[in-house]
Amino acid sequence: MIPLLHDFTDETVLVFGGGSVGARKARRFAREAEVIVVSPSFDGEFGDSELVRDAPDAEAIQEWVDRTEPALVVAATDDASINETVEQAAREVGALVNRTDRSDATGEDRPIDDVVVPATIRDDPVVVSVSTGGASPAVSRYLRQEIESDIEGAGAMAELTGKLRGELREGSPSPSERRDAVRAVVNSSDVWKALRTRTSKGRKVAEDVIQEEFGETHGGEQ
Ligand SMILES: C[C@@]1(CC(=O)O)c2cc3[nH]c(cc4nc(cc5[nH]c(cc(n2)[C@H]1CCC(=O)O)[C@@](C)(CC(=O)O)[C@@H]5CCC(=O)O)C(CC(=O)O)=C4CCC(=O)O)c(CCC(=O)O)c3CC(=O)O
Numbered sequence: 001m002i003p004l005l006h007d008f009t010d011e012t013v014l015v016f017g018g019g020s021v022g023a024r025k026a027r028r029f030a031r032e033a034e035v036i037v038v039s040p041s042f043d044g045e046f047g048d049s050e051l052v053r054d055a056p057d058a059e060a061i062q063e064w065v066d067r068t069e070p071a072l073v074v075a076a077t078d079d080a081s082i083n084e085t086v087e088q089a090a091r092e093v094g095a096l097v098n099r100t101d102r103s104d105a106t107g108e109d110r111p112i113d114d115v116v117v118p119a120t121i122r123d124d125p126v127v128v129s130v131s132t133g134g135a136s137p138a139v140s141r142y143l144r145q146e147i148e149s150d151i152e153g154a155g156a157m158a159e160l161t162g163k164l165r166g167e168l169r170e171g172s173p174s175p176s177e178r179r180d181a182v183r184a185v186v187n188s189s190d191v192w193k194a195l196r197t198r199t200s201k202g203r204k205v206a207e208d209v210i211q212e213e214f215g216e217t218h219g220g221e222q
């Protein structure tokens, strides 16, 4: 399986099943997409999702999919045959489908076939995702917890170097000088330390690193 990032802004995610799994997926996608959850009962927090109380049969499931034109359909009911119907309806319209009751782990012949939802750590705009390709979600959860503290400051670093590379692009450095300057900032433990301690010095420390880098680059070989 190959990871991709997908922008769900202005898109619809249609979730069937309002149990704890449906709720978890709904909360995740509601931060960006319009989420509609269809289920006869609801258990948990669904974020900003629209909740529709209904126990749709196959025909009604297809109608929901046709009407809402979702980018992604999540099958999260506790009924495998309903989840199968949801998957078929999603495929009918070319939507992505997430079968929450599928994995490659069991050795049974029920492959994932489409998308899995990874464990995710955010320090915006940085996002780290962990997947076991469906083999063991508990491992994804464990690694997510392990990695959480490692990426502290990464969001601030991405924002800072994003700005700096824009500024360098407007200035005179060549693309290779620019790359070296940005790499030097990202590799600098002083900059990371400044960003992690949230003193406002991060930018100043980064500028010093760039200054030093250009001094060396101009003096040495390219
Ligand atoms: C294939 C996949 C499809 C999908 O849902 O996208 C899937 C499928 C299944 N999960 C099951 C069980 C559990 N899932 C979790 C937790 C998470 N599951 C997530 C994703 C995925 N789960 C996809 C693969 C991801 C990958 O590639 O690793 C996470 C990462 C993301 C999220 O859901 O938000 C989230 C952690 C988030 C976090 O903490 O950060 C725990 C842990 C716990 O709850 O403590 C358990 C209990 C322990 C265990 O069983 O391992 C079962 C068995 C159900 C049963 O036995 O009935 C199935 C179905 C099956 O195996 O048949």
Ligand SMILES: NC(=O)C1=CN([C@@H]2O[C@H](COP(=O)(O)OP(=O)(O)OC[C@H]3O[C@@H](n4cnc5c(N)ncnc54)[C@H](O)[C@@H]3O)[C@@H](O)[C@H]2O)C=CC1
Pocket: 016, 017, 018, 019, 020, 021, 022, 038, 039, 040, 041, 042, 043, 054, 055, 056, 057, 076, 077, 078, 079, 082, 099, 100, 101, 102, 137
């Ligand atoms: N991917 C994951 O991370 C995990 C997946 N699972 C799988 O996900 C499934 C759901 O798990 P839970 O949320 O814990 O189960 P649950 O039993 O709490 O929730 C199932 C929901 O589906 C609803 N439902 C039943 N018929 C429906 C229909 N025709 N249309 C729409 N909704 C309908 C029920 O009312 C209920 O709200 C489990 O069967 C299991 O296979 C379980 C744990 C983790």
